[in-house]
Amino acid sequence: MTPNSPSPRTSSGAARGSASPAAPSRRSVLSASALAALAVTGGVPLLSACGGSGSKNEGTTTGKKLKDLLPAYAATQPLTPDLPSKNGSAAGFTRALPADELKASVPEKLGKGSEFTVMAPIWGNIPKQGNPYWTAMDKAAGVRVKWQNQDGNVYGQKLGAVLASSSVPDAVVVPGWELNGKIPSAIANKFADLGPYLTGDKVKEYPNLAAIPTGAWQRSIFGGKLRGLPFPAPTTPNxxxxxxxxxxxxxxxxxxxxxxxxxxxxxxxxxxxxxxxxxxxxxxxxxxxxxxxxxxxxxxxxxxxxxxxxxxxxxxxxxxxxxxxxxxxxxxxxxxxxxxxxxxxxxxxxxxxxxxxxxxxxxxxxxxxxxxxxxxxxxxxxxxxxxxxxxxxxARPPADIWTFVSKKADEKTVRDILALANFCAAPYGSTEQRLRAYGVEGVHHTFKDGVLAKNGRGNNEVFSTYEYLASPAPYVAYTDQPDIVEGIVEWQQRQGAHTRKPLFHGMMIIEPTRYTELNAEFEDLEKDIVRGRKKVSDMQQAAADWKSRGGDKLRDWYKKLLDETGDSAS
The missing domain is CATH 3.40.190.10 (Periplasmic binding protein-like II)
Structure with missing residues (x-):
């Protein structure tokens, strides 16, 4: 992504709910989300039996065990969209309210003043510490964030190094396309169980988190615990x-x-x-x-x-x-x-x-x-x-980017991170969402004749970072380009009419670590084949090699998983 180019969720029109920002591989654009809870039939608790030796974090969590981990859903009453969600699309907003007509989604400031570090990817120039956007967000949410932003194009390298170390930031953003190698195990070992704060009715202390679709929370179960704060998005193609x-x-x-x-x-x-x-x-x-x-x-x-x-x-x-x-x-x-x-x-x-x-x-x-x-x-x-x-x-999965909280964080820090996440998950049309997406009026954006638009400073400082902490149900809102809102949402709706769920849809599945590198060669081989450097027959050979190197055993592992959990796509 070029510097200052709009991300799926924050742009001069506050795009929302498409996908992760672009990076130089297919994985980087296959981030995802959904709009509603996904019914998963049957199931057992965490399926360690499928994982083999010493793999308590492998498999998935379904059935009653899953239900007992999820936050209770309580919808908010945001501004009525101009284009309601249909066929799994985002909702669309083509208009914006003046600041004096916006209402706070949570009038009481939930943050208690903790200072904590957040590591997150960024595509573009990293804003300077103490800039007015970050300062305003801290003040409004009642926290103090020390950002540790990393180049999104090489984020996985930094992420792996940090998770392998003994020094992990208080909160860490992990995109789904980086769930490779030892990272899934590190998530279960190094990040906190948020269930004591969010499971069931406990989430109602954070109303905007309670309004996140249940399917996104379902994808946030790692190692049998609710660990992730999700970034939901449409089920339609991104x-x-x-x-x-x-x-x-x-x-x-x-x-x-x-x-x-x-x-x-x-x-x-x-x-x-x-x-x-x-x-x-x-x-x-x-x-x-x-x-x-x-x-x-x-x-x-x-x-x-x-x-x-x-x-x-x-x-x-x-x-x-x-x-x-x-x-x-x-x-x-x-x-x-x-x-x-x-x-x-x-x-x-x-x-x-x-x-x-x-x-x-x-x-x-x-x-x-x-x-x-x-x-x-x-x-x-x-x-x-x-x-x-x-x-x-x-259909794409219900969530594919998460923020995790360090196991070493004390309760006050955890609650202040959740307070900030709640602020960031405020719905479109709220004062919190306006600040998060557009920054400070007169400093980062203007509002004239019903149109919101960032200025140069807004494009340089109001980047996609905060929404990774947590986000509401998917929406697209480009009030400066309403025809594009209509074009995108209607395109999503048309594609959604032909979208079906794949096997295991919506489940967070962690494959056994012995198979983590099994698929590593395919993306590069795909590129070589389409560019004429290799032949299609080379892919057939790679698939045969994949089977003998562990693909058939992985197939057996998934078949057992399917037999025990049922098919969420049925």
Whole structure:
């Protein structure tokens, strides 16, 4: 992500509930969330029996044990959305109230003045300590935060080192795409059980946390305890095939509806001699178009009573082959092949017609370009099955970013971290949300004719950090670009109509540590295949090797898990 570019939840329009900020791998854009509680049938407590020796943190938690750990749900009454949630989409807000009409979601300041450290990723320049945004947030929440922000693009490296040390910050943000290696075990060993503060009706002391959808809390159970403060998001796809809607309209072009139409359109649009290419890397879209299973732990389907993994499916190989075909035809911008540059910026500049990214980029590119070009318009075309018709899309998990509290934190510190999390989870239309998302009026943003907009200082200081502590149910709110709110939410709603739950959906599953590196090679191999450096047959061989190196044993582990917990997708 380029400095100051809008994140899914904080931008000059307060985008909310899409996905994690972009980093240079697919994992970084597969963060996720859901809007409602997920019913998980059957089940047993933490399934240590599936994990083998010395693995109390492996498996999942379901059934009565899970129910006894979850906070009681109590919805708040936020501002009525202009576009209500539908088919798992975010809600959409196209208007904003003046500051004097906002109400505090929790009038009593819950923080008691503790000072604590928070480690979190940031995409962009780190604001200076003592800046007016952080100062105002501290004062409003009644706490004092010492931020330890780390470059989001290499956050996993820092996270692993910190969790392996004896010195862990009071609160640590962990994105789901970093749940690799020993990190899941470290979470259960180094972070506090928040159940004594939040389970059941205890959560009502923190009303905004009580309004977080139950499904997000369900995904926050690690090692049989409620440890995570969740970042909820829609169940609909977060990766969108974006395109220049204004240029399509100018040329009288309709978005494609089959893979052959996409190929033919690329052939029509591609003009390398004029430094214009048809598309960026379309691999992420290909996985959706071909109905490829999600990544772990939801990368299984049941076929004739046997679990089949993502890497063993024809759909996976077909998606790679199609993506490879676009590269070999010369339709993909050279920067995508070399994995340099920013394809979204190239699209905004008219050098690329279509590309894949988090749907929040729709706003991110538009708000910059519309300063000089009021007619600039992005769009996202609907996913389709390879030969046309309805696609097979898979729901994303109810939460995929969490904040954890150190086991060493005393009760006062824990409660003040929860007080800040409660402040950050305030709903759209509250005074808390306005401050968190936009900073201080007159310093970081302006409000004129019903439109909220950050100024330069706001873009440099009001970054996505606080919402990682906890967030409300998903919403999108770009009051300065209401047409984009409508475009994003309606796109989500259309895709949501074709979204189904994968096996184990909504469960927090920790695989045995002996399998943590089993899938490590696949992402790099995918890149090599679509770029022509390796063959599709190399993936078939990798899948065969995966089976012999432990994939078949992992399959047995998941089958036992499925037999004992039931299928949440049924």
């Amino acid at each position: 990766i969108a095939p974006l395109y220049r809607a204004d240029l399509f309209e100018k040329e009288g072009i309709e978005p494609p509806k089959t893979i052959q139409e996409f190929y033919d359109l690329c052939k029509q649009l591609n003009a390398p001699k004029s430094k214009v290419w048809a598309c960026g890397d379309m691999s992420w879209a290909a996985y959706a178009i071909f109905g490829v299973l999600p990544e772990k732990p939801y990368y299984w389907k049941l076929v004739d009573g046997r679990l089949v993994n993502r890497y063993e499916t024809d759909e996976y190989l077909e998606a790679l082959e199609w993506s490879r075909k676009l590269y070999s035809a010369g339709f993909v911008h050279p920067d995508a092949k070399s994995e340099t540059g920013n394809t979204g910026d190239l699209c905004a500049a008219g050098k690329v017609w279509m590309y894949c990214h988090d749907v929040s980029d729709w706003y991110g590119k538009s708000v910059v370009q519309r300063v000089d070009d009021k007619k600039f318009r992005m769009g996202a075309f609907d996913y389709f099955a390879p030969d046309g018709g309805a696609p097979t899309l898979y």
